[in-house]
Amino acid sequence: MESAGLSIGGIILFLIALYFVIKWGVKNGINQSMLFTDAERQKKFEEEMKQIEELTKKK
Numbered sequence: 001m002e003s004a005g006l007s008i009g010g011i012i013l014f015l016i017a018l019y020f021v022i023k024w025g026v027k028n029g030i031n032q033s034m035l036f037t038d039a040e041r042q043k044k045f046e047e048e049m050k051q052i053e054e055l056t057k058k059k
Helices: 008-059
Strands: none
Touching: none
């Protein structure tokens, strides 16, 4: 390891930093996915409400 210019401490710090970068990326990806599905659900709900309103007005 010493011949590559990396110490054990440097490798450990790199792995810890890599862990947090991956953790942050996964967390943001999940949040983005949840926001997207929430937006889709809201849009579908609004469309269904419009259809219900149209049906009740026809009667």
